[in-house]
Amino acid sequence: MRIILLGPPGCGKGTQGQLLEKQYGLPKISTGDLLRKAVKEKSTLGKKAEAAMNRGELVSDEVVVEMVKERIYKEDCRLGYILDGFPRTIFQAGRLEETGPLCPQLVLDIEISEQTAVERLSARRICSKCGAIFNILAKMPEKEGVCDICEGKLIQRNDDAPDVIRKRLRVYFEYTKPLIEYYRKRKLYHSVNGEGKVKVVFAEVCSILDKEILGDEINKTV
Ligand code: AMP
Numbered sequence: 001m002r003i004i005l006l007g008p009p010g011c012g013k014g015t016q017g018q019l020l021e022k023q024y025g026l027p028k029i030s031t032g033d034l035l036r037k038a039v040k041e042k043s044t045l046g047k048k049a050e051a052a053m054n055r056g057e058l059v060s061d062e063v064v065v066e067m068v069k070e071r072i073y074k075e076d077c078r079l080g081y082i083l084d085g086f087p088r089t090i091f092q093a094g095r096l097e098e099t100g101p102l103c104p105q106l107v108l109d110i111e112i113s114e115q116t117a118v119e120r121l122s123a124r125r126i127c128s129k130c131g132a133i134f135n136i137l138a139k140m141p142e143k144e145g146v147c148d149i150c151e152g153k154l155i156q157r158n159d160d161a162p163d164v165i166r167k168r169l170r171v172y173f174e175y176t177k178p179l180i181e182y183y184r185k186r187k188l189y190h191s192v193n194g195e196g197k198v199k200v201v202f203a204e205v206c207s208i209l210d211k212e213i214l215g216d217e218i219n220k221t222v
Contacts, residue, residue: 026081
């Protein structure tokens with residue numbers, strides 16, 4: 001099952017991706033996480049990406065495409081992948097399509113309003129150690145500032161500052177939203193209402209996957 005999670009920042013791609021990873025045993029590949037790791041490690045890739053990320057802009061297509069290609073050719077993606085945050089431009093989508101047997105089978109667009117995006121991103125906290133996602137309004141950790149899973153320190157991402165949030169949303173509308181039409185034309189597109197509770201959104205996500213992909217695979221075997 002090769003899935004793309006699409007949608008504006010704050011729509012819940014990371015959270016739904018983590019749940020899908022558990023449910024279907026497929027690796028969730030978040031380009032944002034990979035880039036943040038590279039920045040933390042001060043690698044060449046990280047140095048190339050850091051300034052753009054802090055400004056809320058996109059990292060160059062070439063850098064991100066190479067990073068994703070390297071990742072999806074790994075053994076653990078043999079049965080599929082869940083892409084979170086990639087593609088973000090038509091160019092990236094085209095390069096992903098060129099991977100032949102590794103090209104995506106289904107796109108889930110998690111839709112939320114701009115207001116919800118701003119509210120969620122402002123309240124988001126992530127674990128500096130394991131990357132778990134919290135929200136100080138809706139999904140509070142048991143101990144303030146401490147990750148429930150690994151007890152790592154919770155931090156606010158640099159790009160969750162108000163002016164950077166606004167910039168990221170503008171970038172989404174200009175470069176990423178056109179992917180909706182792109183994948184509609186290819187009949188891979190499905191939209192999900194992302195405004196509800198995590199569990200409700202996840203139920204909708206699973207029902208689409210079960211119908212579209214697993215249903216198809218069952219049909220092929222009978
Ligand atoms: P995310 O964690 O998905 O919100 O991504 C954080 C930041 O990483 C984005 O604002 C971009 O600067 C960069 N980034 C992540 N994915 C991509 C991508 N597919 N193309 C370009 N830049 C990306």
